Amino acid sequence: xxxxxxxxxQRVAVSAALDQVNEFVSAQQLHSILRDTSDGxxxxxxYRTLQQLAEDGEVDVVKTADNESMYRRCSRGHHHHLLCRxxxxxxxxxxxxxxxxxxxxxxANGFAEVDHVVEITGICADCQAR
Amino acid sequence: xxxxxxxxxQRVAVSAALDQVNEFVSAQQLHSILRDTSDGxxxxxxYRTLQQLAEDGEVDVVKTADNESMYRRCSRGHHHHLLCRxxxxxxxxxxxxxxxxxxxxxxANGFAEVDHVVEITGICADCQAR
DNA sequence: TCATACATGGGACTCATTCTCAAATATTGG
DNA sequence: CCAATATTTGAGAATGAGTCCCATGTATGA
Ligand SMILES: [Zn+2]
Ligand SMILES: [Zn+2]
Ligand SMILES: [Zn+2]
Ligand SMILES: [Zn+2]
Numbered sequence: 001x002x003x004x005x006x007x008x009x010q011r012v013a014v015s016a017a018l019d020q021v022n023e024f025v026s027a028q029q030l031h032s033i034l035r036d037t038s039d040g041x042x043x044x045x046x047y048r049t050l051q052q053l054a055e056d057g058e059v060d061v062v063k064t065a066d067n068e069s070m071y072r073r074c075s076r077g078h079h080h081h082l083l084c085r086x087x088x089x090x091x092x093x094x095x096x097x098x099x100x101x102x103x104x105x106x107x108a109n110g111f112a113e114v115d116h117v118v119e120i121t122g123i124c125a126d127c128q129a130r
Numbered sequence: 131x132x133x134x135x136x137x138x139x140q141r142v143a144v145s146a147a148l149d150q151v152n153e154f155v156s157a158q159q160l161h162s163i164l165r166d167t168s169d170g171x172x173x174x175x176x177y178r179t180l181q182q183l184a185e186d187g188e189v190d191v192v193k194t195a196d197n198e199s200m201y202r203r204c205s206r207g208h209h210h211h212l213l214c215r216x217x218x219x220x221x222x223x224x225x226x227x228x229x230x231x232x233x234x235x236x237x238a239n240g241f242a243e244v245d246h247v248v249e250i251t252g253i254c255a256d257c258q259a260r
Numbered sequence: 261t262c263a264t265a266c267a268t269g270g271g272a273c274t275c276a277t278t279c280t281c282a283a284a285t286a287t288t289g290g
Numbered sequence: 291c292c293a294a295t296a297t298t299t300g301a302g303a304a305t306g307a308g309t310c311c312c313a314t315g316t317a318t319g320a
Contacts, residue, residue: 006286006297028276042300047277067197067307068276082235091239095231102250105212109221111252118248120232122241136317138267158307172269177308197276198307 005052010041014049015058023088024062024070062119084124093120135182140171144179145188153218154192154200192249214254223250 005011017033018025025033031046041049050071053059060074062081074092078099082091098118106114135141147163148155155163161176171179180201183189190204192211204222208229212221228248236244 004297008286008298010299026276044278044300045298048298063193063197066276067193082239082241084241085243085245093235095235098228098231101225101228105223105225106250106252109212110255110258111212111214111250112258113215114250114252115215116248116250118246120236120241120244120246122236122244125240128240128242134266136266138317140268156307174269174271174309175267178267196307 005056009039010045011049013037013039013041014046015053018053018059018071018073021072023090024060024072024083026064026068026070028068030071080118080120082120082122084127085121086123086127089124089126135186139169140175141179143167143169143171144176145183148183148189148201148203151202153220154190154202154213156194156198156200158198160201210248210250212250212252214257215251216253216257216260219254219256 013034014030017030017037027043027047027050030050031041031043034041034046050059050069054061054071057076058073059071060081062070062072062083064070070088072090077094079092079094080098082093083089102116102118103114106112143164144160147160147167157173157177157180160180161171161173164171164176180189180199184191184201187206188203189201190211192200192202192213194200200218202220207224209222209224210228212223213219232246232248233244236242
């Protein structure tokens with residue numbers, strides 16, 4: 001809700017850690033990454049910070065098949081993801097036609113406050129080559 | 131993987147209960163619905179049965195925002211859903227162009243074994259009028 | 261009817277995520 | 291710089307969906 005966030009070393013640490021990975025990572029992974037380096041950050045704080053970053057549109061969130069939230073610093077603006085189920089390599093994809101389609105289907109059926117989830121998964125070329 | 135399922139009264143009960151609702155329901159909801167009628171069905175069995183029905187393509191599964199799996203008996207064949215976040219009213223939608231788009235984006239990036247998740251949510255006309 | 265492979269369910273267990281709240285700390289007005 | 295104050299932190303407890311274990315029950319086919 002609020003946009004007034006204090007700059008604590010924990011928040012900086014989480015943000016910095018996110019910058020070091022290019023794929024989606026879970027709160028737990030980030031927590032153990034931070035455990036090793038310098039002063040660790042509490043798990044609760046990692047969760048809170050990631051949620052806030054997501055609220056602020058700083059990171060994107062996707063859910064794995066086994067219900068784990070994964071976070072990634074993405075480019076700003078609405079987009080979707082094509083991601084490798086094996087190595088989590090991520091490709092951001094944009095498609096105005098998909099957005100229009102979703103909106104059209106919804107309003108054609110009388111729905112308002114439309115939202116949508118569109119994610120494509122697969123096995124990337126590298127992972128296919130094993 | 132197997133398709134050899136025995137016809138037990140529990141399985142019949144779960145399947146019948148599913149037929150009585152037209153929206154997506156969770157395993158827990160189905161369990162408490164069944165608790166009231168006749169002989170209840172164990173929670174573990176409800177989960178198992180729903181999973182099997184999903185495997186067999188008898189029901190569709192969607193995840194709520196708070197990571198709960200919801201099941202619904204849908205028409206056969208691949209399709210997606212437009213669903214009301216308030217009352218869970220569901221509209222099945224088909225769109226060959228979306229399917230082609232997903233496949234094209236994936237192969238253009240060297241991905242194989244492509245899968246995708248496409249769900250549209252909103253507030254239905256009735257819930258807006260509420 | 262019998263043998264037996266498969267199904268059931270109560271309860272313990274997992275595990276991501278949230279909650280609690282006292283102690284730590286960033287911010288700010290003076 | 292300093293004290294007052296509003297936030298933030300984090301260790302551990304709590305939550306809750308879903309899974310597992312396994313002794314008991316049963317659908318099914320010979
Ligand atoms: Zn890969
Ligand atoms: Zn979109
Ligand atoms: Zn509705
Ligand atoms: Zn599709």
